[in-house]
Amino acid sequence: MATLSANKAAQKKLPPIKMRFKKREDITLDECLGMYELFKVYYKNTPFEQFLEDFSNKTGAHIAKRKTDGKVVGFSTGVARTIDVDGKPTRILFSGDTVMSKEYWGTKAFPMSFFLWLLGERLRHPTLPMYWFLISMGYRTYLILANNFYKYYPNIDGDDPHLKEVAFAAADNIFPGALNRETGLLDFGDDACALSDFVTPITEKERAVPKIAFFESRNPGWHKGDEMACVGSMDWGSFGRVLLDARRTLFKKGTRKTQKQASSAVVNHKPENIEVTVDDIYNKESDSKTA
Numbered sequence: 412m413a414t415l416s417a418n419k420a421a422q423k424k425l426p427p428i429k430m431r432f433k434k435r436e437d438i439t440l441d442e443c444l445g446m447y448e449l450f451k452v453y454y455k456n457t458p459f460e461q462f463l464e465d466f467s468n469k470t471g472a473h474i475a476k477r478k479t480d481g482k483v484v485g486f487s488t489g490v491a492r493t494i495d496v497d498g499k500p501t502r503i504l505f506s507g508d509t510v511m512s513k514e515y516w517g518t519k520a521f522p523m524s525f526f527l528w529l530l531g532e533r534l535r536h537p538t539l540p541m542y543w544f545l546i547s548m549g550y551r552t553y554l555i556l557a558n559n560f561y562k563y564y565p566n567i568d569g570d571d572p573h574l575k576e577v578a579f580a581a582a583d584n585i586f587p588g589a590l591n592r593e594t595g596l597l598d599f600g601d602d603a604c605a606l607s608d609f610v611t612p613i614t615e616k617e618r619a620v621p622k623i624a625f626f627e628s629r630n631p632g633w634h635k636g637d638e639m640a641c642v643g644s645m646d647w648g649s650f651g652r653v654l655l656d657a658r659r660t661l662f663k664k665g666t667r668k669t670q671k672q673a674s675s676a677v678v679n680h681k682p683e684n685i686e687v688t689v690d691d692i693y694n695k696e697s698d699s700k701t702a
Contacts, residue, residue, distance in 0.1 A: 425514060425515065426477045426478065426479040426480075427477070427478045427479075428475050428476060428477050428478060428484055428485075428515060428518065428520050429475070429476060429478055429520065430473055430474065430475035430476075430485065430520035430521055430523070430524040431473065431474070431524055431527075432471055432472070432473045432474075432489065432524060432527070432528045433471050433472060433473075433474055434470065434471040435466070435467075435469055435470060435471045435472070437471070438471070438472060438474070442474055442476075442483055443463070443466070445476075445482065445483030446462075446466075446472065446474070446483055446486045446510075447459055447462050448483075449483065449484075449485065449486065449510045449512060450462060450508060450510055452510075453510050454508070454510075456636075465488075465507070465508075466488060468490070468585075469488045469489060469490050469507060470489055470490045470491045470492075471488075471489055472486050472487060472488045472489060473486060473487040473489065473521060473524045473525060473528065474486045475511065475515070475518075475520055475521065475524075484511065484512040484514075484515050485510060485511035485512055485515060485518075485520075485521065486508075486509070486510060487506055487507070487508070487509035487510075487521065487525065488506070488507035488508050488509075489504065489505060489506055489507065489528065490503070490504070490505035490507065490585065491503070491504050491505075491532055492505075492584075493536075493539065494580060494581065494584045495580070496540070496576065496577050496580045497576065499540065500539060501539065501540045501541070501542065501577065501580075502532065502536045502539040502540065502541040502542070503541075503542055503544050503577075503581045503584070503585075504528070504529065504532055504541070504542070504543050504544065504645070505543075505544045505545065505581065505585055506525075506543065506544075506545045509521075509552070529543070529645060529650075533645060533647075533650060537647075540646070541644075541645040541646070542574075542577050542581070542642045542643065542644055542645055543556070543560070543642065543643045543645055544577075544578065544581040544582075544585070544640075544641070544642050545641050545642075546582070546586075546597055546638035546639065546640055546641065547626070547630065547633075547638060547639045547641050548630075548633050548636060548637065548638050548639075549633065550613060550617065550622075550623045550626045550627070550633075553622070553626045553639065553641060554622060554623070554626075556641050556643050557622050558622075559643075559653070560643035560644065560649065561644070561649045561652060561653075562574065562643065562644035562646070562649055563641065563642065563643040563644065564577075564578050564641060564642050564643075565595065565625075565629055565639070565641065567621060567622055567625040574642055574644065575595070577642050578595070578640040578641060578642040579592060579595070579640060581640070581642065582597060582640040586599075590640060594629075595629065595639060595640050596630060596632070596637045596638065596639055596640070597637070597638040597639075597640060598637060599636065599638070613627055613633075626639070
């Protein structure tokens with residue numbers, strides 16, 4: 412009990428952070444370097460040149476910085492574009508690489524920044540069909556979709572053919588040639604980057620959760636860097652239901668009580684053996700420069 416109280420007290424003492432979406436052209440070199448220093452801790456096989464090349468194709472990024480010293484503690488890249496789906500213009504919002512320093516896991520800064528981005532896009536394009544597109548290498552990313560969207564693909568309770576087509580059209584547009592239409596997975600070959608072993612392990616504990624077991628069944632090569640094409644509908648009806656659901660925030664982990672599913676399950680597991688914080692990263696860089 413004392414340990415639990417101590418952990419809560421330590422979390423409360425963390426320096427406050429601010430997170431907002433910035434267009435690519437407004438992001439500074441220092442911010443870009445801070446993003447990469449975090450990225451290389453959580454992902455394998457990604458040199459800085461590849462990181463920059465990938466980021467050059469993004470619209471921008473949600474960047475979390477400590478208010479006290481301006482250090483980057485998290486980020487999520489994003490793309491907003493209009494594509495053709497079944498002959499109709501369709502707005503796609505794509506979330507790319509997402510990393511948050513482990514001491515800030517669970518912060519509300521990212522959900523708020525992301526929600527404001529979605530809301531802004533929805534208001535700027537009120538008449539266009541709109542979807543959140545993501546590719547999922549780890550189950551945590553998939554659960555953000557599955558636990559917070561009313562209409563999404565892939566779905567343990569049955570796939571919607573139209574949502575599948577949207578996901579595939581978005582994948583073909585953003586990652587031409589990478590999608591296997593038989594499996595719904597994207598293979599980036601030698602350019603694939605895999606998650607570090609400590610980030611999202613799937614043990615028997617996780618497999619007991621139906622949605623995680625479903626994720627692994629659809630993406631069995633996740634540990635090698637295989638990505639699963641996913642999409643969530645942002646139609647006005649679904650968007651309004653999320654806003655009116657006062658019992659939860661947009662990205663709260665757990666079940667949606669207003670839409671009971673046999674597949675729903677609470678997921679509140681965090682890896683316990685991550686030892687790298689943002690201060691460790693910056694201190695390591697400083698030591699290497701003075702050595």
